[in-house]
Amino acid sequence: MAEPSAGVRVKLWDGPVRIVHWLLVALIGFSWWASDDHLQWHQWSGYGVVGLVLFRIYWGFAGGGAARFASFVRGPITTLRYLTTLGGRAPSLTPGHNPLGAISILAILVNVLVLVGTGLFAVDVDAFEGGPLSDRVSFELGRKLADIHETSFTVLQALIVLHVVAVLFYLVWKRTNLIGPMITGRRTLPSDPGLKPASWVLFLIGAVLAAAAAWYISKGLRL
Ligand code: HEM
Ligand code: HEM
Numbered sequence: 001m002a003e004p005s006a007g008v009r010v011k012l013w014d015g016p017v018r019i020v021h022w023l024l025v026a027l028i029g030f031s032w033w034a035s036d037d038h039l040q041w042h043q044w045s046g047y048g049v050v051g052l053v054l055f056r057i058y059w060g061f062a063g064g065g066a067a068r069f070a071s072f073v074r075g076p077i078t079t080l081r082y083l084t085t086l087g088g089r090a091p092s093l094t095p096g097h098n099p100l101g102a103i104s105i106l107a108i109l110v111n112v113l114v115l116v117g118t119g120l121f122a123v124d125v126d127a128f129e130g131g132p133l134s135d136r137v138s139f140e141l142g143r144k145l146a147d148i149h150e151t152s153f154t155v156l157q158a159l160i161v162l163h164v165v166a167v168l169f170y171l172v173w174k175r176t177n178l179i180g181p182m183i184t185g186r187r188t189l190p191s192d193p194g195l196k197p198a199s200w201v202l203f204l205i206g207a208v209l210a211a212a213a214a215w216y217i218s219k220g221l222r223l
Helices: 015-034 039-062 076-083 099-121 139-172 179-184 200-218
Strands: 008-011 186-189
Touching: 015 039, 015 139, 015 179, 015 200, 039 099, 039 200, 076 099, 099 139, 179 186
Parallel strands: none
Antiparallel strands: 008 186
16 A cells, blocks of 8 residues: 555544535535425525535635645646656655645635525526525526526536546555545644644634524525
């Protein structure tokens, strides 16, 4: 196995990162399933996605070491240099997202924002069902945003396929299991990268703010 056999067991992903990840997977899947005949459930699950994605953006500034955007968003030179190592079979030992993974993750997060953002204003063909902000725009604009909503979901599906293929590529080609750490939070690395642990107080503040924002949005920004 290419994972370092001798090394330090490091806490890589804090609880909030892992919970947000697997809840996003579950709720996006559920919203998709419910988009045909259960539009009310579709929207409720969508508000869950709104809360999760808002929390993840906050956590990118307030979370533990590897969760912070500053720790994994890299410039073009570093990303290009990383690209040249991709064909090699040496295991990937980045203590967090590698520079390429970072791009895919940012693309997924931005896409989910567009998806839920347009869903809030979307209205169906007979104006019978609509997002909680659909009364703030004209019917024509609501329909256009419904189209963008559907298109952005198609783009998201492609990004998710790419994401899973990349994770499997690391597993098979680079013999690096990235899935285990996204479940347990822990990974063996050659040395301790000294990641800063997450703060419970900052977690609670972010969770309450994100839940409150999602609730307020679900009410059409009315109290
Ligand atoms: C709806 C489907 C999915 C979405 C929207 C999604 C989204 C994301 C996001 C946003 C991250 C970044 C985590 C963070 O820093 O907060 C991530 C990482 C990750 N995801 Fe997913 N994911 C999906 C499905 C999956 C599936 C099915 C798997 C398992 C095969 C998976 C495995 C991983 C792994 C291993 C990482 C960490 C990658 C690394 O070490 O850099 N994801 N995903
Ligand atoms: C992860 C989140 C979401 C996913 C994956 C998603 C996906 C989809 C898909 C695939 C459709 C097309 C259904 C069809 O015509 O067969 C749809 C329609 C719709 N979605 Fe979402 N959506 C999400 C979140 C939201 C949110 C947050 C809202 C607003 C509260 C929303 C409101 C709507 C509305 C009103 C429609 C009907 C538009 C029409 O009939 O053309 N969606 N969504």
